[in-house]
Amino acid sequence: MVVKLPAAILFPSGKAKFSKRGQKALKQVARISRQMPRRRFIITGHTDSLPLGTRDKFADNWELSTARAVAVTKALSANGVRPRNLTAAGRSWYDPIASNRSQYGRQRNRRIEIVLQPYVSRKLAKTIKDRKRKHKKRR
Numbered sequence: 635m636v637v638k639l640p641a642a643i644l645f646p647s648g649k650a651k652f653s654k655r656g657q658k659a660l661k662q663v664a665r666i667s668r669q670m671p672r673r674r675f676i677i678t679g680h681t682d683s684l685p686l687g688t689r690d691k692f693a694d695n696w697e698l699s700t701a702r703a704v705a706v707t708k709a710l711s712a713n714g715v716r717p718r719n720l721t722a723a724g725r726s727w728y729d730p731i732a733s734n735r736s737q738y739g740r741q742r743n744r745r746i747e748i749v750l751q752p753y754v755s756r757k758l759a760k761t762i763k764d765r766k767r768k769h770k771k772r773r
Contacts (some may be wrong), residue, residue: 635749635750636747636748636749636750637663637747637748637750638745638746638747639659639663639706639745639746639747639748640741640742640744640745641680641681641702641744641745641746642741642744643655643656643659644656644659644660644702644706644746645702645705648686648687648690648691648692648698649691650691650692650698650701650702650704650705651705652705652709657709660706660709660710660713661713663710663748664709664710664713664714664715665713667710667715667748668713668714668715670750671716671719672719672753673719673750673751673753674719674720674721674750674751674753675710675715675719675720675721675748675749675750675751676721676722676723676747676748676749676751677703677706677707677710677720677721677722677723677746677747677748677749678699678703678722678723678724678725678729678746678747678748678749679698679699679700679701679702679703679706679722679723679724679725679746680699680725680726680727680729680730680731680743680744680745680746680747681695681698681699681726681727681743681744682695682727682730682734682739682740682741682743682744683695683727683730683734683740683743684734684740686698694726695726695727696724696726697724698724698726699724699725699726699727700722700723700724701724702724702746703722703723703724703746704722706722706746706748707720707721707722727743730743731743731745
């Protein structure tokens with residue numbers, strides 16, 4: 635499952651500091667995420683393809699996307715989500731969901747995605763690992 639949050643809700647343009655609206659949205663996401671204490675989450679930042687200005691804090695979109703993902707990760711942790719269950723990643727403009735040729739497409743590409751990883755119990759993980767070993771031996 636993937637939760638997509640438009641960057642316009644969370645951050646002002648070119649920034650990795652939350653807007654008030656963004657803080658409220660993340661508190662709601664954290665409240666729901668805390669109900670799944672065994673689930674792991676990958677928080678991924680995405681940008682559009684427009685270069686940042688020379689006066690921006692970040693050198694490029696990769697730094698911006700990563701800083702935003704880290705900010706969301708820290709906010710979820712600060713709001714009670716287990717830090718060991720969180721991973722932050724930045725994808726810059728390399729994973730668009732729309733064309734960067736239009737303002738609408740660029741707006742859609744500026745986003746944070748929170749991916750809920752499937753829960754695999756230790757027992758099931760061991761069973762899968764054992765089956766893979768047996769399969770390799772048969773070759």
